[in-house]
Structure formats: C-alpha cells, structure tokens
Amino acid sequence: MRFALLSIVAAPLLLAALPATAGERAISALIAAGAYQEAEQAIRSELRIYPSRPELLLNLAAVYVKSGRTAEARTLYSQVLAQREVLMDLRADKVAGSHAVASVGLRQVRNVQLSAR
16 A cells, blocks of 8 residues: 655655645645644644554654754654554655655664764
8 A cells, every 4th residue: 555755845855755635735835835833733633633644754753853853753753663664655756665764764863963963
C-alpha cells in the first residue's frame, strides 16, 4: 500500500511529494511557505485522527527540524522506525519507505547537532 508524503521544503531530507487529500495539500502549502507554526497545528489536528500515520509524523519531524527542535524531531523519527514500514510516494516517479525517510532524517539531525558544537 502506498501513501503520499506531503511536500516539504528543499533539502535532502525534505523531499517533494504528492499530497493526496485537501488537508495534506494545505499542510504541504504551509510547510513550503515556511509557515511552520500553522503547519504544526494542522499536522497535530490530523494526528488526532491518524495518530500513527508515518507521513504525518515525518512531516511534523521536518517542521521540528526547520524550527530548531531537533530532540523532538529525533523522537518522531525513532517512532516511525519502530512502526511497520510503509511505502510512500515522494514524487510522481519516486517511492521510498518510511524507514528510509526516517533514517535520512535522523542522520540530518545528527549532522545539525554535530555542526552546532
């Protein structure tokens, strides 16, 4: 089963994706515009309905990284890695597993923390 990962801003971790629903398109637009607080609120609303959905957890982790909350992002990436892997459409021509995306995210967080020292 494939799920669509929301588009995020440009960075190796933050991959362009195909939003599947109107809510996901709205979240995607907020993230792309740098409206991280609003995106976080929208993602949290979706998480109340779908609490373990890896696409939402990964996008919330990306919002946390972009807003400097790397410890919280690391927790979410670890949570995704503890779940069953889900294939996600990143773009029209690219699919990746939730574990691969979370692993890249964890590496990015570690690199950010190491460069800050």
